[in-house]
Amino acid sequence: MSRIVFLNGSFLPIEEAKVDFMDRGFMFGDGIYEGVGVLGGQLVDNEGHLERLERSLKEVRIANPYTRAEWTRLQEELARRNGMEEGFIYFQVTRGVAERDFAFPENVPPTVAMFTQAKAIAAAPAAETGIAVITVPDMRWKRRDIKSINLLAQVLAKQAAKEAGAQEAWMVEDGYVTEGGSSSAFIVTKAGRIVVRPLSNSILPGITRRSMLALSEQHGIGLEERLFTVEEAYEAAEAFLTSASNFVLPVVSIDGRPVADGKPGPITRKLRETYLQMAAAPRLAAE
Numbered sequence: 001m002s003r004i005v006f007l008n009g010s011f012l013p014i015e016e017a018k019v020d021f022m023d024r025g026f027m028f029g030d031g032i033y034e035g036v037g038v039l040g041g042q043l044v045d046n047e048g049h050l051e052r053l054e055r056s057l058k059e060v061r062i063a064n065p066y067t068r069a070e071w072t073r074l075q076e077e078l079a080r081r082n083g084m085e086e087g088f089i090y091f092q093v094t095r096g097v098a099e100r101d102f103a104f105p106e107n108v109p110p111t112v113a114m115f116t117q118a119k120a121i122a123a124a125p126a127a128e129t130g131i132a133v134i135t136v137p138d139m140r141w142k143r144r145d146i147k148s149i150n151l152l153a154q155v156l157a158k159q160a161a162k163e164a165g166a167q168e169a170w171m172v173e174d175g176y177v178t179e180g181g182s183s184s185a186f187i188v189t190k191a192g193r194i195v196v197r198p199l200s201n202s203i204l205p206g207i208t209r210r211s212m213l214a215l216s217e218q219h220g221i222g223l224e225e226r227l228f229t230v231e232e233a234y235e236a237a238e239a240f241l242t243s244a245s246n247f248v249l250p251v252v253s254i255d256g257r258p259v260a261d262g263k264p265g266p267i268t269r270k271l272r273e274t275y276l277q278m279a280a281a282p283r284l285a286a287e
């Protein structure tokens with residue numbers, strides 16, 4: 001059975017889903033996207049992702065084609081049609097199709113595309129072993145709070161990581177870590193406190209980050225929202241990342257230097273476990 005995707009109101013086999021040559025997403029990167037995790041057939045933190053989608057669309061002045069309830073119905077339908085119990089749903093809205101001209105076209109409907117990627121998240125081997133990250137200069141624009149489809153800086157950063165045998169790149173500006181190529185970056189101090197960069201236009205407001213902060217508070221784990229340097233990360237007791245496609249993943253080396261003993265730390269393990277419980281909770285409640 002071929003993968004079913006959603007394009008402009010229809011569910012179709014991926015081979016039949018064609019986007020117009022003059023789509024502004026293709027020509028200008030004029031669009032925004034979101035990604036939500038699926039666990040046990042349930043969307044994880046979807047309200048947060050739909051809220052951020054609304055915000056990104058508003059910031060770039062593209063009308064939201066659907067209400068939250070409609071988005072949710074389409075996402076659930078797509079997961080169901082693909083028989084996807086665990087993985088990731090990607091969804092993207094571009095400013096639509098028009099002759100190439102930088103200024104906005106008038107009366108053009110947005111292009112809406114959505115697809116699934118089946119993936120083991122809860123039992124991911126990387127959660128046991130941890131991953132390696134490298135640091136790279138943050139070369140992005142000044143509105144990183146918008147989840148833009150312009151990802152060239154992240155493509156280059158993550159390719160550099162891959163070539164260095166690492167799985168993520170932590171981007172650095174003025175000596176401070178901003179975030180990962182496609183994840184939020186955290187360290188844990190020797191005193192057992194979580195450190196994460198505060199929200200601003202310099203980073204994407206991670207939805208997993210937000211849930212994690214709420215969970216750490218509930219579990220009495222100390223938290224500092226402040227900048228941290230690469231040197232502080234090298235010296236940290238633990239490091240980890242969060243994202244919709246990985247939830248919480250331990251970082252066990254940075255630029256080839258082991259983080260502490262080079263093994264996933266206890267606070268990271270606890271947070272991952274807690275997050276997985278939270279993600280599974282709606283399903284348990286429904287049973």
Ligand code: PDD
Pocket residue numbers: 035179180181182183184204205206207208209242243244245
């Ligand atoms: N990336 N920072 C950046 C630059 C990201 O691209 C992402 C997500 C995050 C984490 O945000 P969240 O917890 O809401 O997923 C932080 C997605 C997963 C991606 O591009 O595949």
